[in-house]
Amino acid sequence: EVRLVESGGGWVRPGESLRLSCEFSKFSADKYCVAWFRQAPGKGREAVANIDDDGQTTYAHSAQGRFTISEVNAKPTVYLQMNYLRPDDTGRYYCAAPLWGRCGGRLRGEHFFQYWAHGTQVTVSP
Numbered sequence: 001e002v003r004l005v006e007s008g009g010g011w012v013r014p015g016e017s018l019r020l021s022c023e024f025s026k027f028s029a030d031k032y033c034v035a036w037f038r039q040a041p042g043k044g045r046e047a048v049a050n051i052d053d054d055g056q057t058t059y060a061h062s063a064q065g066r067f068t069i070s071e072v073n074a075k076p077t078v079y080l081q082m083n084y085l086r087p088d089d090t091g092r093y094y095c096a097a098p099l100w101g102r103c104g105g106r107l108r109g110e111h112f113f114q115y116w117a118h119g120t121q122v123t124v125s126p
Contacts, residue, residue: 002027002115004034004095009120012085018122020080022095027053033103034078035113036069038122040091045110048093051078052102060107062088085124092119 008020022034035050049059049069057069068081078095096113103112 001025002097004097004115004117006093006095006117006120009093009122011123011125013126014086014124016085016124017081017083018085020082020093020095020120020122022078022080022117024076024078024095024097026076027097027100029100031100031102033098033101033108034071035096035103035108036078036080037094037096037110038089038091039094039119040088043091045094047107047109049080050103050108052104054102056102056105058103058105058107082122085122087124090122090124092121094119 004024006022032053036048037045038048039045048063051057051069066084071078095117097115099114
């Protein structure tokens, strides 16, 4: 079973930055994907970005140009660098991974993922 643990959430003002970390146990397969989702109060969970083991990344339109997903294989950890944060970025952020396989250049929905971490809160307000 894959275990994922996030860290790095907090409160920031609009325009500021945060970096989220998702530390995960080693995958048994050599092909995998790790994704970031977020859930705002009263709303469903939405995909933010995902990254495959080969480095291919995909972003939601709302994240393009502001967020960067990256991976350090040696740790192994996936990061979500979030710049120019806005109040509508507020929510609980989760990292997730599927049982096996890559996301393949597509922004996958939550049903694609079987392993979920507990989430970390991000609040953006003046």
